[in-house]
Amino acid sequence: MPESPTPRRRWVLVLVVAAVAMLVGAAAATTVFLVVGRGDQHQYTVNVFLTHDVTAEQKAAIEAALAGLEPVEGIRFESREQAWQHFKEMVEDRPDLVGQVSADAxxxxxxxxxxxREFDCGRLVPIRGLPGVDEIQVIQRPTEGRAGAVVSCGG
Incomplete structure (x- = not known):
């Protein structure tokens, strides 16, 4: 007949099994939190349209403030001429529209x-109040299986 473990060895064995079970449980909980708790990351395009009379100093202040939004691909400036070229590309199949708009408009x-995970519109408040800012538009980019959307940030 096999010899039963002494009471002290039995407690050590129980403690080792309990410690291993706790470590496995903690690892499983951490994995679930990292996978489920993180949520989907989304990309948001922020367009800041300027007033027609914006000055170079105002542009510099606006660009500096936009850096606080932590852009992942840098901040791109689009001139009126670049906007005009982009507009013409978008409506190339509608020449009647091209004739109704000019680069100056x-x-x-x-x-x-x-x-x-979501866009915090509160981060736009200081930018919206800067001289030279006319309008701010935020667009959630589409992802696989999910359409893009305009984010309503008020004002």
Whole structure:
């Protein structure tokens, strides 16, 4: 007949089994949190349209403030001429529209992309109040299986 473990060895064995079970449980909980708790990351395009009378100093202040949104691909400036070229490409199959718009009618703008589970519109409040800012538009980029959307940030 096999000899039963002494009470002290039995407690050591129970403690070792309990410690291993706790470590396995903690690892499983951490894995679940990292996979489920992180949520989907989304990309957001932020377009900042400028007033027609914006000054170089105002542009510099706006660009500096936009850096606080942590752009993932840098901040891009689009001149009126670049906006005009972009507009013509978008409506190339509608020449009647091209004749109704000129480069002077289109605003200069800054564009950037930022990432996150959701977009915090509160980060736009200080930018919206800067001289030279006419309008701010935020667009959630489409992902596989999910359409893009305009994010309503008010104002």
């Amino acid at each position: 289109l605003p200069e703008s800054y564009r950037l992309t930022t990432e996150g």
